[in-house]
Amino acid sequence: MKNKKQLNQTTFLLMITIVLFFVMYGIGCILFNAQGFSKTQNFLNLFISNAGLIVIGIGMTVVMITGGIDISVGSFVAMGCMMLAWMMEKGNIGAVPAVLIVLVTGIVFGLVQGFLVAYMDIQPFIVTLAGMFFARGMTAIISKDMISITNETFMAWAKLRIYLPFGGYYNKKGVLIQPYIYPTVVIAIVLLIAAFIMLKYTKFGRSIYAIGGNEQSALMLGLNVRRVKLKAYVLDGFLCGVGSILFCLNTLGGFVEQAKGFEMDAIASSVIGGTLLTGGVGNVIGTLFGVLIKATIEAFITFQGTLSSWWTRITIAALLCFFIVLQSILSMMKTKKQ
Amino acid sequence: MNNETIKKITSQRLFLPIFCLILVLLVNVITTPNFFSISIRDGVLYGYIIDIINRASELVILAIGMTLVVSASAGTDISVGAIMAVSAAVCCNILSGGERAVTEYASPLIVGFLAAIIVGVLIGCFNGFLVAKLNIQPMVATLIMFTAGRGIAQLITDGQITYVRVDSYRLLGASFDGIPIPTPFIVAVVMVAFTALLLSKTALGMYIQSVGINKKASSFIGIKSIFIIFLTYAYCGFCSGLSGLIASSRIYSADANNIGLNMELDAILAVAIGGNSLAGGKFSIAGSVIGAYTIQALTTTLYAMHVSSDQVPVYKAIVVVIIVALQSPGFARWRKSLAKKKSMNITQKEAA
Numbered sequence: 001m002k003n004k005k006q007l008n009q010t011t012f013l014l015m016i017t018i019v020l021f022f023v024m025y026g027i028g029c030i031l032f033n034a035q036g037f038s039k040t041q042n043f044l045n046l047f048i049s050n051a052g053l054i055v056i057g058i059g060m061t062v063v064m065i066t067g068g069i070d071i072s073v074g075s076f077v078a079m080g081c082m083m084l085a086w087m088m089e090k091g092n093i094g095a096v097p098a099v100l101i102v103l104v105t106g107i108v109f110g111l112v113q114g115f116l117v118a119y120m121d122i123q124p125f126i127v128t129l130a131g132m133f134f135a136r137g138m139t140a141i142i143s144k145d146m147i148s149i150t151n152e153t154f155m156a157w158a159k160l161r162i163y164l165p166f167g168g169y170y171n172k173k174g175v176l177i178q179p180y181i182y183p184t185v186v187i188a189i190v191l192l193i194a195a196f197i198m199l200k201y202t203k204f205g206r207s208i209y210a211i212g213g214n215e216q217s218a219l220m221l222g223l224n225v226r227r228v229k230l231k232a233y234v235l236d237g238f239l240c241g242v243g244s245i246l247f248c249l250n251t252l253g254g255f256v257e258q259a260k261g262f263e264m265d266a267i268a269s270s271v272i273g274g275t276l277l278t279g280g281v282g283n284v285i286g287t288l289f290g291v292l293i294k295a296t297i298e299a300f301i302t303f304q305g306t307l308s309s310w311w312t313r314i315t316i317a318a319l320l321c322f323f324i325v326l327q328s329i330l331s332m333m334k335t336k337k338q
Numbered sequence: 339m340n341n342e343t344i345k346k347i348t349s350q351r352l353f354l355p356i357f358c359l360i361l362v363l364l365v366n367v368i369t370t371p372n373f374f375s376i377s378i379r380d381g382v383l384y385g386y387i388i389d390i391i392n393r394a395s396e397l398v399i400l401a402i403g404m405t406l407v408v409s410a411s412a413g414t415d416i417s418v419g420a421i422m423a424v425s426a427a428v429c430c431n432i433l434s435g436g437e438r439a440v441t442e443y444a445s446p447l448i449v450g451f452l453a454a455i456i457v458g459v460l461i462g463c464f465n466g467f468l469v470a471k472l473n474i475q476p477m478v479a480t481l482i483m484f485t486a487g488r489g490i491a492q493l494i495t496d497g498q499i500t501y502v503r504v505d506s507y508r509l510l511g512a513s514f515d516g517i518p519i520p521t522p523f524i525v526a527v528v529m530v531a532f533t534a535l536l537l538s539k540t541a542l543g544m545y546i547q548s549v550g551i552n553k554k555a556s557s558f559i560g561i562k563s564i565f566i567i568f569l570t571y572a573y574c575g576f577c578s579g580l581s582g583l584i585a586s587s588r589i590y591s592a593d594a595n596n597i598g599l600n601m602e603l604d605a606i607l608a609v610a611i612g613g614n615s616l617a618g619g620k621f622s623i624a625g626s627v628i629g630a631y632t633i634q635a636l637t638t639t640l641y642a643m644h645v646s647s648d649q650v651p652v653y654k655a656i657v658v659v660i661i662v663a664l665q666s667p668g669f670a671r672w673r674k675s676l677a678k679k680k681s682m683n684i685t686q687k688e689a690a
Binding site: 116123127130133 | 414468472473474475477478479481482483484485486488489490492493497603606607610616617646648649650651652653654655656658659662663666667668669
C-alpha cells in the first residue's frame with residue numbers, strides 16, 4: 001500500500017510534466033497557427049533538433065538515479081563533434097570508423113570517470129568537472145578553428161529523410177507534402193525505449209534505483225555498489241558518444257564553443273521530468289518530456305521573432321523553479337502524513 | 339628529522355593543500371626562471387607572483403562563501419558566477435544611468451556599489467530560502483539562478499556591454515595612488531580576516547559545522563539549523579556580489595556573458611583542493627584560500643609556459659584529478675592495504 005502511494009507521487013509529477021507540455025504546445029498552436037505551429041512537421045522538428053539532447057538526457061537520468069551527476073556531457077559533445085569532423089576532414093578516416101572511434105572514446109571516458117567515482121570515492125561533481133575541463137580543452141587541442149564536415153557518407157546519413165505514412169497535407173500548388181524525420185530521431189526513440197525497459201525490468205536497472213535510494217542498504221542486500229556505479233557511468237559515457245554523433249549529424253561541424261551549457265539543459269530536463277538529484281527517483285519518459293518542454297519554449301521564441309534568446313533561459317529557470325518547489329512541497333506533505 | 343616528526347607534519351590537515359601549492363610553484367622555478375622576480379612598474383608591484391595574488395582575489399572571496407555553504411548544507415552553490423554577472427550589471431547600469439557607455443557617473447559611486455551588493459545578498463537569500471526552508475537539494479536550487487542569472491543580467495544591460503569609463507571606478511580592480519599593492523588583494527585579505535574573526539569570535543563557525551554534520555541533531559540541541567543554512571547562502575551571495583564588483587572594475591564594464599564565467603567551478607574546486615569534504619561538516623577557510631591560490635597559480639603557470647587559453651583546461655583537469663585523487667578515501671584505502679601487505683611480508687620474513 002505504501003509503495004503504491006509513493007508510485008502515485010512519482011507518476012503525479014510525471015503527469016504534470018506531460019500535461020504542461022501539451023498545454024504549452026496547445027497555446028503555441030493557437031497563438032502561431034498562421035505561421036504553421038500546429039503542423040505535424042513542426043511537432044516532429046522538436047524531436048529532430050533535440051535528438052542528441054534526448055539521448056544524453058537518458059544517460060544523465062541514469063547517473064542521477066544512482067545519486068551522481070555528470071556535468072561533462074556538454075564538453076564531451078563538443079569533443080565528439082570535433083573528433084568526427086577532424087577524422088573525416090583532416091584524417092582521411094571513413095565515416096563508419098570515425099563514428100566507432102567516438103563511441104569507444106565515450107565508453108573509455110565513462111570508464112575513467114566511473115572508476116574515479118566508484119572506486120576512488122571522489123565526489124561525482126568534482127570528477128565530471130575535471131572531465132568537463134578536459135574534454136573542452138581537448139577540443140581546442142584537436143583544432144582551434146571550426147571544421148565543417150563534407151564527407152559524403154556522413155552527409156548522406158544526415159540528409160536521409162524517413163517519410164511518415166500519415167499526417168501529410170497539400171500545399172498551395174496541390175502537391176502532397178509528407179512529414180519526415182531523420183534517422184537520428186529513430187535512434188533516440190529506440191534508445192529511450194531500451195533504457196526504459198532496462199531501468200524497469202532488468203537486475204541492473206533495479207540495482208541502480210536501489211543504490212540511489214539508499215547506498216548502505218543496497219550494500220547490505222549484497223549488491224556490488226561500486227560495480228553498478230561504474231557500469232552506470234560507462235553507460236552514460238556510451239550514450240554521450242551516441243548523443244554527440246546525433247548532435248553532429250545536426251550541426252555538421254565541430255568548433256570549440258559548441259554545446260556550451262548543454263549539461264545544464266540535460267540536468268534541467270531530467271529535473272523537470274521528475275528525477276531527484278538525491279537519487280533513487282527518476283524516469284526516462286519524464287526526461288523526454290523535459291527535453292520537449294525546452295524545445296517548445298525555443299520554438300515559441302523562434303516563432304515570436306522579436307524576443308531575445310535569453311528569454312529561453314529565464315523561462316526555463318522559472319519552470320525549473322516551479323517544478324522544484326512543487327516537488328519539495330509534495331515530499332514535505334508526504335513526510336507530514338507519515 | 340625522524341619518522342615521527344615527518345608523520346606529524348604529513349598528518350596535519352593543511353599539509354596536502356600546501357604541498358600541492360608548493361609543488362605547482364616549484365614547477366615554475368624550473369620552467370620559468372624569472373617567475374619569482376618582482377619589480378615596480380608605474381608605482382605598482384609587478385611580476386608573475388603578484389599576478390597570481392592579484393588575479394586570485396575574486397576566487398578567494400568566492401571560495402570563502404562557498405566553503406560556508408558547502409559546510410552547512412553539504413551542497414554547492416553553482417550560481418555564484420551568475421550572481422557576479424548580475425551584480426556587475428546592476429552596478430554599471432546604475433552608474434551609467436541606463437546609457438551604454440559613459441565618462442561621468444549618473445549617480446554616486448557608493449549607490450552603485452551598495453545596490454550591487456544588495457542584489458547579490460538578495461539572490462543569496464533566494465537560494466537560501468529554497469535550500470533551507472523548502473529543503474531542496476542545493477545544486478538544484480542554485481541551478482535556477484545559474485540558468486536565469488545571465489539572462490537577467492542581459493535584461494538589465496539590454497544585451498549589450500555597459501562601459502563606465504571613469505578613473506575612480508577602476509580603483510577597485512587596479513590600485514590606489516601611492517599604494518603599490520593591488521586593491522583586489524587588499525579586499526580579499528580584509529574579507530578573509532573579517533570572516534575568520536566572525537567565525538572564531540562568535541559561535542557561528544561551530545554552529546555551521548554542527549549543522550553540516552547533523553542537521554537534525556543540531557535542531558534538537560537548540561541551533562536554528564534552517565536559519566544557519568539560510569545565513570550561509572546569504573553570505574555567499576554577498577561574497578559573489580563583491581567579487582562581481584571587482585571583476586567589473588577590472589574591465590570598467592559589465593559584460594553579462596563573460597563576467598564570472600566558470601567561476602563557480604573554480605570556487606568549488608578551490609574548496610575541494612583545500613581539503614574540505616564536499617559532503618559538509620568540518621571546514622577550513624585557510625584550506626579553501628590556499629586552494630584558490632593553487633588554482634590561480636596553476637592557470638598563471640600554464641600561461642607562463644605559453645599554453646593557449648583554450649587548452650589550459652586540459653592540464654588543469656589532469657592536475658586537479660591527481661590532487662583530488664591523492665586526497666580521496668579510495669587512495670587512502672589503497673595505501674593502507676599496501677602498508678598492511680608490507681608489514682605482513684616483514685613478519686613472514688621474520689618468521690622464516
